Amino acid sequence: MPPLVPPQTLMLMLLGDFVLDRGVCVFSGSAIDVLGRLGVSSHATRSTLSRMVNRGLLRRQRHGRKMYFGLTDRTAAILHDGRSRIWETGAVNDDWDGTWTLLCFSLPESWQRQRHDLRSQLAWSGFGPLQGGLWIAPGTRPAQSIVTGLGLSAHARVFHARAAELTDIGAMVRDAYDLDALALRYQGFLGRWEGTSPFRDPLAARLSLIAEWLDAIRRDPRLPVEHLPADWPAARAQGLFRDLEAASLSPAHSLAATFLDLQPDEVRPTRPSTPQ
CATH class of the missing domain: 3.30.70 (Alpha-Beta Plaits)
Incomplete structure (x- = not known):
């Protein structure tokens, strides 16, 4: 099954899993191989790499005849922000202070x-x-x-x-946010990933899983759970994601180790306090 996310997002997932904070850059041929496992053509991957360089998201670095790509500070910040949203912030706000x-x-x-x-x-x-x-x-x-x-x-x-005691916070939340649209993101994730995985390839499954989860949560305002519908799907979706992510880690990284060509990054990005 083809991925539901664009090639650049999949590229960022690859970089976040195997390049970020490791002081390495990745061979263009390896990126082509990985995204090919996700149904992305070699032409589309090359175009994605070129666009990301032109936008200041990647740097080129040559080793012999091979071209490698390393992170810029901007991309490192984006990836750290995504990591924070997934593992630190999360999708469930059950400790709201009012x-x-x-x-x-x-x-x-x-x-x-x-x-x-x-x-x-x-x-x-x-x-x-x-x-x-x-x-x-x-x-x-x-x-x-x-x-x-x-x-x-x-x-x-x-x-x-x-809010004062007489304020109906639940009604205020419904007025300010499109709860149906927010819930639909989690329901879509559950519908795609519950049961049989849409990918047989463990590396393709992992990168697509993380990309789709990040897409589901990146615009979630993290509304307090006590003021959401009782059947709010975020907690179930988050539990599913974390189980699948943990299960995919070893097989995906073992597979990647057999063909992923990495070289030391000559210009390691620094980590800014906030993404640009």
């Missing part, structure tokens, strides 16, 4: 691009629109850094607050 981050903004009507950029970054950081220019997110979120980074500090205000 606080909310509120951001209210008012932009001139003509600022369509700025409004779009602000809403996109807020959604990525777990905010949902409650009403008008008021967005909310559970816990403490980097709202101030978002508006500062966009040059909109003069047009926005950030607060941290707790």
Whole structure:
């Protein structure tokens, strides 16, 4: 079965599993072999590598006649962020402290691009629109850094607050977030990975599994479980992912060791505190 994610995402999964924090770079032929196991053509893989270099996501490094690819600081930060979302943050918010981050903004009507950029970054950081220019997110979120980074500090205000007793938090969550769309991501993951694996190849299965799980959780605002429907599928999906990931680790890495060509990275990326 072909993967549901684009070649660049699969490439990032390969780099995250076998290159990140190891001080190595990977031979282009190895990348072609691995993505070929996932149904990606050699032409598509070469094009992906070239685009990633052009976008500053990879560096070329030659050893003899072979071309290898190493991580840039930017890509290392992206991969560390993904690792954190999977293993540290997780999909289930069962220790919420009752606080909310509120951001209210008012932009001139003509600022369509700025409004779009602000809403996109807020959604990525777990905010949902409650009403008008008021967005909310559970816990403490980097709202101030978002508006500062966009040059909109003069047009926005950030607060941290707790809901009063008379507030129906469940209704507020339903108003601010599309719960059906969020649940559908986890249901889709469960439907694809419960039972028989969609891949016989253990390496292909592992990279696709991690890529699809990260896609499922990357836009999840991690809403408090006590204010979600009783049948919320995130916990079951997360349990399935962690079981499958643990089971895939040894066979996938054993297979990769037989053909993955790695060389020491001459310029090792540093780890910034936050992804760029």
